[in-house]
Amino acid sequence: MAKIAFILLCHKDPEAIVRQAQSLTAVGDYIAIHFDRSASPTAYRQIRAALADNPGVVFAKRRVRCGWGEWSLVEATLEALKAAVDAFPRATHFYMLSGDCMAIKTAEYAHDFLDRRECDYIESFDYFKSDWIKTGWKEERLIYRHWFNERSQKKRFYAMFELQKRLGITRPIPPDLDIMIGSQWWCLRRRTVEWVLDFTRRRPDVVSFFRTTWIPDETFFQTLVRHLVPEREIDSRTLTFLMFTDYGMPVTFYNDHYDVLLSQDFLFARKISPEAADLKRRLGALYSAEGVKFDISNEGRQLFKFLTERGRIGRRFAPRFWETESSLGRERELLIVVCKKWHVAKRLLDRIRQMTNIPCIEYLFNEDNTALPDLGGIQATMSKRHRHRRALMRMLFEYFESERMIICMDPGNLDLLEDFCRDRALTRILEVECHFSDEYLIGHAMRVGLAGDNTPPETLQRLLPTIRNDMLHESDRIRDAEFDNHLRIRETDPPEVNAQAIAAFLSVGQDKAREIARTDHLFAD
Structure with missing residues (x-):
């Protein structure tokens, strides 16, 4: 029977993290937590103290300062994976989560779902041939080196890019790799995780390459899994339900989304609003429930598209700039x-x-x-x-x-x-x-x-x-x-x-x- 080790990257809301860890481990699953080193030390101590006696919880031995679009997110994930592999020898699957994710199925359903197929669930699309990147940089994310954070060090980020571009300083992609891209929310089998960790030890050149790519959390695991695992054993999808607006912003779920979320063909959902107390309470209790039947209609994305194309008044969809001055x-x-x-x-x-x-x-x-x-x-x-x-x-x-x-x-x-x-x-x-x-x-x-x-x-x-x-x-x-x-x-x-x-x-x-x-x-x- 499947046993899941959840890989949780987080940086805030210690009370919610504790509740999430307690909910996921209550049924015999495990969780490995990486708490951002740049976040509050007090919050980290609070989480450690609250979960100290829980045998299903382990913390990354080395904490990393994380930044969006940086290698640090991959590095933090690898640290949590190493801790989980060592601490939980009975774990069969490793499931990537954030603090904004919550289960929308029971553990009973999730375990049965993973037992049905011997495969890895990870979005893995050809980087150059697919249309996964809708707008913006594509080749530039790989062939130029990115040392600075685009959000916190914007001037340096773009200055170094323009300098390399002007001087024609590019680098080759490792010749034996086909670069893939996809969502960073994956679920991998134990054997696959062990292969990935072993590959990072054997191939420092590949790690060095990805270390200075831009947004490597969308390419690193996606590329390595496709490189190491036979294609027939990869289901190129995520098990985490998430949606984006027309402008690339994640859709947030609120209290009245409970029934919609449960009807989706996914195990978890992201992002749950911090203010959605009732939704978080109901989903928190759901994971350990037994005998729950789910009617999968999977209409969430079509419903969201229908509503947003016609406009909607309510707190889920704030007024847009074209409505305030039309x-x-x-x-x-x-x-x-x-x-x-x-x-x-x-x-x-x-x-x-x-x-x-x-x-x-x-x-x-x-x-x-x-x-x-x-x-x-x-x-x-x-x-x-x-x-x-x-x-x-x-x-x-x-x-x-x-x-x-x-x-x-x-x-x-x-x-x-x-x-x-x-x-x-x-x-x-x-x-x-x-x-x-x-x-x-x-x-x-x-x-x-x-x-x-x-x-x-x-x-x-x-x-x-x-x-x-x-x-x-x-x-x-x-x-x-x-x-x-x-x-x-x-x-x-x-x-x-x-x-x-x-x-x-x-x-x-x-x-x-x-x-x-x-x-x-x-x-x-």
């Missing part, structure tokens, strides 16, 4: 070119850029690859752009240091048009009406996946009226909305007529508007 700004002008033929709108924007100094952005709400500045990640995905549309536009106004801006939008984005036209900013719409030939409609059907190269001609002929009516319906909906400052130019009108609408849209003189209206091949397909 206007684009009373003095600003947002000019929107609406056109179904994107190439026509882009051609018009190119000409406007040549004739004015107004910042122009193409279909940012329709095309993933629209050129946008780095705004901290809010522009990274299409879903974020739509969800945080006003915040995105405010940041773009500030980035371009302009009170006027032009964007392109597809006629199907009526919800965006309605939202922006309700804003205190002055919003103008220039709708570009184009002629849709059968050839264009067939090409459109193929681009959006309604037809393919092998679609029979008779099928296409039946499809074309539907597509044409759908496009006309989008235009009718915009007209029915009766937006203020809604202007139109038409492919069938002469440039002199279109120039009047362009002049009003851009607030420019007739001469400049005529030059824009006379753009060569403006409506050509």
